Amino acid sequence: MAPFDVFSCSDQVEEKRLRPFRRSQVLHRWLYTIGFADHTWTVDVDLSDEDGAAELYRDGLLHARGELPVAFAVPGGRVEVDAGLYGVTRAHLVRDDGEERRLTPARGTAEDLRGRLARRHPLLSTAIAWLAIAVLAVNLVLAVPQALELLTTIPKIADNVGTFTSPVVLPMWLNISLITAGALAATERVLTLRRNRVLDVETLWTGL
Structure with a gap:
């Protein structure tokens, strides 16, 4: 923080x-x-x-x-x-x-509506929260290495830290799906003011 x-x-x-x-x-x-x-x-x-x-x-x-x-x-x-x-x-x-x-x-705010959902349907709310965690964890493993590879193609960064080749190669449709799901999961985390230093690092990738 x-x-x-x-x-x-x-x-x-x-x-x-x-x-x-x-x-x-x-x-x-x-x-x-x-x-x-x-x-x-x-x-x-x-x-x-x-x-x-x-x-x-x-x-x-x-x-x-x-x-x-x-x-x-x-x-x-x-x-x-x-x-x-x-x-x-x-x-x-x-x-x-x-x-x-x-x-x-x-x-009336989105955060208020999300809070009402949690109060009225706690089991559904918990399931959504855990699904968001799962999506971000998957993206952390699959998407972040590709983001690092992309960043190290920038000459100034490559000169200082070298280049990085991602061990993960995904088809375009899957990359787009991961980015979309990651953005939705990150939004869910923000709506409930949840944050984890490791897990939510992945949201940097969804913003690229």
Whole structure:
């Protein structure tokens, strides 16, 4: 996980109200919220913005804005936010005593819908989660060596580390299938804010 520099919130931010979430924004906008220190804090990450910054709202009014990854200072702690290719990978309140609380996805977001599925159909949810793990594990074994071979064809990289020949050679249709399945599996992991340092390295390949 990337280090978080604590961003001190300033009162010198523009007066701006939190926009309602629309279903048409489900692929590029993420909202997470939490009640803490007598206020409702909402994180808004919209990758359709040019800078892709995160915004922190206090009771519906803009409180601070910062580039990802960012940690917003709040009374009694901080709100840590980070995002990747497939969405928000971290949205946690870290109290001064070290206790962490995950923010709750706002109603109507893809993360909220995924959470409802987990509550209503826990067995199905568990099966989907394990299927995502299996797909990423297979891709880690089959696709990543090919990604390394591709990277070492870049002259500057080849000059420093040499070339690499993948022991795995797959037909194009299977490569495309693996990339598609990997992207879906990575999205599933992000929707539930799950991350593993080894397993989720594979998501770098699906983004190539």
